[in-house]
Amino acid sequence: MLFHTRDFVVTEKLDYFAAGASVMYGMYFAPIRIFRLDKPDAVGSNTGTVLRMWTALCVALYLAHVGYLSFVRFDYTYNMAANIAVGVVQNILWTSFSIQRFRKVGRMWAAWPGLIVAWIVLAMSLELFDFPPWWGMLDAHALWHLGTVGPTIWWYNFLIKDAQEDMQNSRLKA
């Protein structure tokens, strides 16, 4: 919001680096949930090591990304390409997770991540196919921001349902 009202060097960096952090965090979280790296006993004894290595890799990639943009060159094309590449990987992960879960449990909300991802891809196309602002004020980027409100709420509801189901399952096992 700050960046969109005041375009300074610092607000631009805050906008881009925060967006990058959010995309990178999504990438970090996806395999942890999908492959259950948060539950060492469920997958295998070396899961803790895998999780630590994954954490270190994600932190290193993010720092390298911010370092490149800060100290080498603020390359908008590279930044966009990096975010799209990382985004596409997690979209594929969540879509296949949804298909598998939906087939297994048959409940509609198991398919939510895949549907949310599809929504994000549609909204994301506004970022890629830019057009001149309507009435000189409403541009593609504003619509992209508007388009991210719905899936954020939807995603939060999925996380709650997923955590509740997990709690029930562990109670059943105990």
Ligand SMILES: [Zn+2]
């Ligand atoms: Zn923006």
